[in-house]
Amino acid sequence: MSSPDSFLYSNIIHIERNSSQPVYLQIVYQVINAIQRGYLSKGMKLLGTRSLSHILKVHRKTIIAAYEELDAQGWVETIPNKGTFVIESGENRGIRIQTDQQRDLASYPKKTGFRFRQSNLLDNPFEHAPCTYIFNDGVPDPRLSQIGYYSNFYSANLKRKNSYQKIGYYNTEGSEYFKEYLSQYLNISRGLHISKNNLLITRSTEMSLYIISEILLSRGDIVVVGDPSYFAVNMIFQKSGALITPIRVDEAGIRVDLIEELCKKAPIRMLYLTPHHHYPTTVTLSAQRRIELLTLASRYGFVIVEDDYDFEFHYDNSAILPIASADTDGMVIYVGSFGKSLAPGFRTGFIVAPENLMIEMRKYLGIIDRQGDIIMEQALGEMIEGGEINRHLKKSAKIYKQRRDFFANLLYLYMGSQLRFSIPTGGLAYWLCWQQPISLLQLSIHCLQKNLFIPRTLLYQNKEYTALRLGFGHLNNEEMESCLQILQEVSEALKK
Structure with a gap:
């Protein structure tokens, strides 16, 4: 019949023979775990090295190494001719080891022991299936992205000796070098009139919209979107407590007359739209409605968040300039993604806004993404400078x-x-x-x-x-x- 010691130690220490972690460290971490959970209490004498090696079926030197490590970390103390004793203790919860609990110490808790807020709004809506x-x-098709070519471009920036002259000091506002060339690129391709001081570099359009919603939206604010609309963006705005109000989209884009009717009834805080190619219907907002929207925004004081979704992909005519290019009253925040047609990973998001709002946005970016990706921004900046972006597009x-x-x-x-x-x-x-x-x-x-x-x-x-x-x-x-x-x-x- 198994001894009590054999039962105790065989249930708190489980050795994974195929693990890359050394056996003695597996023993160390599980003994520490047992002490923290109250299985091994302060002052308790541990089994001798021979006895424990026999129970665990490992070499005695492995147990000696484990005890030495526990001693070095301050969990146990070895006294010559007396044995090894626990000198630290976890919270004693009165746990009794039973057969159906024998993996308690070898697995992570399935549930928290505390309450927290849960939101159905943020449930992942995206699905996957292993279909052909x-x-x-x-x-875009990643097979057209020349991944190897752009990977070489990236690695070259890691190796180039003078790259730090262009990178300069990186802060939470993004690479100054990249912002300089991106602002020039947006001015040429979108008809904007901005400097690098009007740019914030983010990881994605979703991050851009999250920062915007955190700064500009309060619970109960009305946000107007097209009907039908983009579900992922709605999730971000609703998380801020905003009330989503859909306005019908027809063959000329969102119905401006219906927005004006709504303005007369209740204050609108924000209008989100993708005027170049409305998501999901793909229609383009007409020139007349663009002018009307700017007039309404100035009259009623609501923010226009213009997403340049799919701006890089136009075929039959020249790209239509964004609403932001005609904004003189500072009512439009322009967001988008750069490099969507490039290899996966060679993409970044951006926000264009007046400088006073940009100051506040940089504070939020400094909290959620202080590190940035300096090498990627350097590579993208050089692609703009060398004309590679235009050739690829x-x-x-x-x-x-x-x-x-x-x-x-x-x-x-x-x-x-x-x-x-x-x-x-x-x-x-x-x-x-x-x-x-x-x-x-x-x-x-x-x-x-x-x-x-x-x-x-x-x-x-x-x-x-x-x-x-x-x-x-x-x-x-x-x-x-x-x-x-x-x-x-x-x-x-x-x-x-």
């Missing part, structure tokens, strides 16, 4: 335009009788509306069974419309055709 074919909401835009047109031909071929849609002037996604309503949830489920994954975040269905936002940029011609064949088969089956 996947639709998304419109992202022209090359990739040509490929994505071909894919857009090919996708349109396939849509007419396979789904022309079921859908109505317009060919987008830019971006990497289509907005598809069914002529006759079907269950999009069932469509997604049945497509999954045929190896095509359509996330629920792409499904838009209510009494007015049944629509999908489907990205095409990440698919080659063969993949597009396979996806739409499956979509047609399932859609036809659901109509019966």
